[in-house]
Structure formats: C-alpha cells, structure tokens
Amino acid sequence: MGLQFRSLTMLVLLIWFFRWPLIEAQTPARSLDAILQDYAYRAFVRPHTGIPYDGFPPSNLSGIHISVIRLRSGSLYTRGVPSYKEFTIPIGVLEQPYVERLVLVYQNLGNWSTTYYPLPGYIYLSPIIGLLAYDASNLSAKNLPELSLRATEEPISIEFPQVDRVPDGSLARCIWFDLNGNINFTNLVSGRKCETFEQGHFSIVIESAAAPSPAPTPPPPPPPPPRHGGNGNGKRVGIIVGSVAGGILLLILLALLVLWIWRLNKKKKMNKMEKAADSGEALQMTAVGSTKAPAATTTRTQPTLETEYVP
Numbered sequence: 001m002g003l004q005f006r007s008l009t010m011l012v013l014l015i016w017f018f019r020w021p022l023i024e025a026q027t028p029a030r031s032l033d034a035i036l037q038d039y040a041y042r043a044f045v046r047p048h049t050g051i052p053y054d055g056f057p058p059s060n061l062s063g064i065h066i067s068v069i070r071l072r073s074g075s076l077y078t079r080g081v082p083s084y085k086e087f088t089i090p091i092g093v094l095e096q097p098y099v100e101r102l103v104l105v106y107q108n109l110g111n112w113s114t115t116y117y118p119l120p121g122y123i124y125l126s127p128i129i130g131l132l133a134y135d136a137s138n139l140s141a142k143n144l145p146e147l148s149l150r151a152t153e154e155p156i157s158i159e160f161p162q163v164d165r166v167p168d169g170s171l172a173r174c175i176w177f178d179l180n181g182n183i184n185f186t187n188l189v190s191g192r193k194c195e196t197f198e199q200g201h202f203s204i205v206i207e208s209a210a211a212p213s214p215a216p217t218p219p220p221p222p223p224p225p226p227r228h229g230g231n232g233n234g235k236r237v238g239i240i241v242g243s244v245a246g247g248i249l250l251l252i253l254l255a256l257l258v259l260w261i262w263r264l265n266k267k268k269k270m271n272k273m274e275k276a277a278d279s280g281e282a283l284q285m286t287a288v289g290s291t292k293a294p295a296a297t298t299t300r301t302q303p304t305l306e307t308e309y310v311p
C-alpha cells in the first residue's frame with residue numbers, strides 16, 4: 001500500500017508539473033512580441049551598428065510597422081539615441097542583464113492596437129507604439145527574452161506623430177503597458193509627448209463617454225488586465241488546447257484515484273474474507289465431525305499471516 005500511495009503522489013506531482021506551462025500560456029500580446037522580434041530581426045542583413053532598418057511583419061499582420069536598430073551597450077549609455085522613430089533615448093539608459101550589443105525593436109501596431117491591447121472604457125487617440133530591447137549576439141535567434149531597459153537619468157520620450165483631436169471635456173493621458181501586462185497612466189508632458197523610464201507599449205487615451213453622465217463621476221475602477229481578452233487566434237487556440245489537455249490529465253488522475261480506491265477496498269474485502277474463511281473453517285470442522293470440534297477451537301486462536309503482503 002505504501003508503494004501505491006507513493007506512485008499516486010508522484011502522479012499528482014507530475015500532473016502539476018506539466019500543467020504549469022499550460023496555465024502560463026502566453027497572452028496574445030506577448031506572442032505578438034515574439035513574432036515581431038523574429039520578423040524585425042530579419043531586417044538585419046549585414047547591419048551597421050546604430051542605423052535603423054525597417055522590417056516586414058508577416059502578411060497576416062499587415063498594418064503593423066516594425067523596425068530594428070543595433071547598438072553597443074556602452075554607446076547607448078553614453079550617447080543615447082537622439083531620434084529613433086517616435087522615441088528619443090537620452091544618455092544613461094541601462095539594460096539588464098548586461099550584453100555587449102543590444103537590439104531595440106520598434107513596433108507600431110497601427111489598426112491592430114485594439115486587437116492586441118483591448119482597453120474597455122478608453123479610446124486610443126494614437127496607435128500603440130512599442131519599444132523592446134533584446135540581446136544582439138545572435139541575429140537569427142527567435143523567441144528571445146527581452147532585456148530589461150531602464151533610463152537612469154532623463155526619461156525616454158515619445159512624440160506621437162498623429163493624435164486624434166481630444167474632445168472637449170476629455171482629458172488625454174499617456175498609457176504604458178509594461179511587459180507583464182501592467183498598465184500605468186501618466187500625464188502628457190506636452191500636446192503629443194509622453195515619457196517613460198522603461199520599455200513597453202505606449203499610447204494616448206481618453207476615457208470613453210459610453211454612458212454620458214453630466215455629474216462628475218469618480219474615475220472608473222482600473223480596467224481588467226487587457227492582455228487576456230485579445231483575439232490573437234493562435235494563442236487562443238493554444239490556451240484552449242492547454243485547457244483540454246489539462247482536463248484530460250485531470251480525468252486520468254481521477255480515474256486512477258478511483259481505481260486505487262477500488263483496489264484498496266478489494267484488498268480490505270479480501271482480508272476480511274480470509275479472516276472469515278479462517279473462522280468458517282473452524283465452524284465447518286465442528287459441523288462435519290463432532291469429534292473434531294475441540295481441535296478446531298485451538299487452531300482458531302492462530303490466525304495465519306503467511307499470505308500477508310510484504311511491502
């Protein structure tokens with residue numbers, strides 16, 4: 001029985017272990033980052049350091065613009081990048097962990113912004129723009145983890161080129177999505193300009209006046225994490241497949257549990273039956289021959305243990 005219990009525990013642990021990555025399935029926005037990293041890196045053909053190159057996203061994502069620039073880490077820190085698309089990167093920007101050269105991938109999600117960054121209760125006045133840092137040591141690498149990028153002196157600034165007109169009475173704010181799906185709102189520093197100390201995805205938003213209320217209402221509760229509700233079909237399917245697989249595993253576990261309990265019960269029953277048989281034998285002996293009766297009572301005091309299962 002100890003053996004069975006141990007294997008059962010092992011099974012439970014195994015199922016938990018394999019369940020983990022399924023639950024942690026990437027959100028649509030994060031898998032988009034991975035796709036765009038791959039396609040952006042393809043723009044590097046004998047690249048010069050410090051020169052931006054435009055890339056081409058896959059055709060099923062047309063409308064998105066991507067670009068890459070490769071930099072020496074030291075030059076990024078001491079000189080910054082005065083102009084990279086909408087970004088102005090000041091001196092003092094550090095990556096973590098340290099790499100000798102890094103790549104900045106630029107994304108402009110265009111008409112895909114609300115698909116990948118749905119934000120109920122708000123309206124984007126500009127497409128989502130992203131800036132992500134990666135190691136430059138292998139320019140054919142895919143699924144690279146992002147480096148963490150931090151401005152240690154001045155903030156990085158973003159000047160949005162086209163911003164929809166802000167309706168009267170609405171307050172435009174900068175929005176920043178970090179790579180974990182957290183959202184931060186900050187004030188614009190000027191008409192079309194936002195600032196950040198870290199990488200991520202940025203835009204300008206206003207609250208949507210879906211329910212027009214003349215009285216000033218308190219700001220709505222923070223919107224739910226937007227990265228779960230997206231329509232990235234690929235990842236949706238991934239999550240569904242994950243849940244189905246998890247469900248099947250759970251069913252298997254349940255079946256095994258039932259089987260285990262059933263076998264345990266059976267064993268108990270058999271033990272009982274054996275005991276019953278022992279006493280039954282004694283009784284039978286008394287029934288068959290009355291002469292044997294006294295002998296039977298003496299043997300009955302010694303229950304046999306020879307068939308006992310040895311763990």
Ligand SMILES: *[C@@H]1O[C@H](CO)[C@@H](O)[C@H](O)[C@H]1NC(C)=O
Pocket residue numbers: 035058060061232233234
């Ligand atoms: C677009 O195509 C690429 C490669 O062809 C694929 O990896 C990706 O999942 C597709 N994306 C969407 C949103 O369908």
Ligand SMILES: *[C@@H]1O[C@H](CO)[C@@H](O)[C@H](O)[C@H]1NC(C)=O
Pocket residue numbers: 062063111112115
């Ligand atoms: C964005 O626009 C392109 C054409 O420029 C189109 O192919 C694509 O389907 C659009 N994406 C969305 C999410 O509407």
Ligand SMILES: *[C@@H]1O[C@H](CO)[C@@H](O)[C@H](O)[C@H]1NC(C)=O
Pocket residue numbers: 138139140141142
């Ligand atoms: C670079 O990445 C590609 C794709 O992951 C891999 O096949 C290749 O071996 C890597 N090259 C080096 C030098 O690490």
Ligand SMILES: *[C@@H]1O[C@H](CO)[C@@H](O)[C@H](O)[C@H]1NC(C)=O
Pocket residue numbers: 183184185
């Ligand atoms: C983001 O916002 C949260 C609360 O909304 C705040 O605690 C946090 O410090 C902010 N992060 C940055 C980097 O501004």
